[in-house]
Amino acid sequence: MDTALKQTLKDAGIKFVRILWCDNANVIRAKAAHINYLEEYLANGVGITVAQQALPVMYDAVVPQSGLVPVGEVRLMPDCSSLTILPYAEGHAHVLSDMVVPATGEVWEQCPRGFLRRQIQDLAQKGLSLQAAFENEFFLLRRPAEEALVPADDTVFAATGSMNQHRAFVNELADALNAQGVAVEAYYPESGPGQQEMTYRYTEALRAADQQILYRETVRGVAPRHGMIASFLPKIVEDKAGSGCHLNFSLWRDGENISGDPQHANGISREAGAFVAGVLDHLPALAAITIPSKTSYRRIRPHFWAGAFRAWGYENREAAVRVSRNSKGTRASRFEFKTADATANPYLALGALIAAGLDGLQRNLPLPEEVTVDPALIPEAERQARGIDLLPQSLGAALDALRKDEVLLEALGKALARSYVAVRQCEWDALKDLTLEQEVALLAERY
Secondary structure: OOOOHHHHHHHHHEEEEEEEOOOOOOOOOEEEEHHHHHHHHHHHEEEEEEEHHHHOOOOOOHHHOOOOOOOEEEEEEEHHOOOOOOOOOOEEEEEEEEEEEOOOOOOOOOOOHHHHHHHHHHHOOOOOOEEEEEEEEOOOOOOOOOOEEOOOOOOOOOOOOHHHHOOHHHHHHHHHHHHOOEEEEEEEEEEOOOEEEEEEEEEEEHHHHHHHHHHHHHHHHHHHOOEEEEEEOOOOOOOOOOOOOEEEEEEEOOOOEOOOOOOOOOOOOOOHHHHHHHHHHHHHHHHHHHOOOHHHHHHHHOOOOOEEEEEEEEEOOOOEEEEEEEOOOOOOEEEEEEEOOOOOOHHHHHHHHHHHHHHHHHHHOOOOOOOOOOHOOOOOHHHHHHOOOOOOOOOOHHHHHHHHHHHHHHHHOOEEEEEEHHHHHHHHHHOOOOHHHHHHHHHHOOO
């Protein structure tokens, strides 16, 4: 450990450094090393049972079908480049980690961060890289004495009244994110009761997924300081807007964004078009990874701006992939994958999206015709003819699609695919009959 780094931490009053990981259920967990023994933990990591990747969101019990048991251990090896002092937790810092096999020192095949890194490397073999940002919506909630959680306000989209009410929280959140190297771009209240959105700058793919962990931790860390609970659960109120986590991405080569091509009729480059076509082709199975909770499917409905149809379009907020133009309006600049929310492990979600896009590149898939209207308004017969399918309407259906998708299963690898599907199937079996109120009571503070 660098002597200057250790002194910086001591000067900042750091007592514990949390070594973080994110499991298949997208629960962020940590073990914390005391500053007096930090060098040892940074050098050797900290052990966790392999069974940690077999836990569902409901409880700490191993899913039998996962192929994992509480025998055997991997080491969480800190990535010191991600070490961050936590503005909202006095005396604490955190660092992200890779799951490493002790005997070999290699990244474990079931490490979500390692999975994303493999997809990034596969993309690099084609001379390409991906820039990305996760665009989160979340709910601010309060818990009246001895009562259920309720939204912290009941305003509407971009209401200045909500801005005024939550000004202190918003200001502290922005300061905390910027202090941790997350470049905040914009903020506004979203449409649902108590719903907020704060966006930040895009970056390279692995850093983008790391920032998603940091973002969720910071939002949930700052909210209690203002008497609130922040939740990334996709739905809180049945007939109101849900929270997504749109995955914005663009393709790059040699430091240049190659997503758009003004010479092409649709303004999208051939490679980016094939990549997006791959994403659309695998979307039913991809949904099991990018919208992987039972509650996710309360949001994925037509007319909720949630990307409920397998389609793309410029500035079409009802399509699964919304395309944005450059400032001159001559070509595509980025893609917004709307069929995602923050119950997804960001490493698995972004890695699976890259794997789907890579398949599109390898097969040189043609991009389907643009959808220029709300897909739900197109007659069903025409939708079927054009391949504008309604996405799976339950986690169970999405998992069935994933089990049949050889490309995504191969990308995940046999072991990770088995444990992931087992965990999410366990969650579906346990939660599928719950009411929304029961889901909120159980999951609001998990996510």
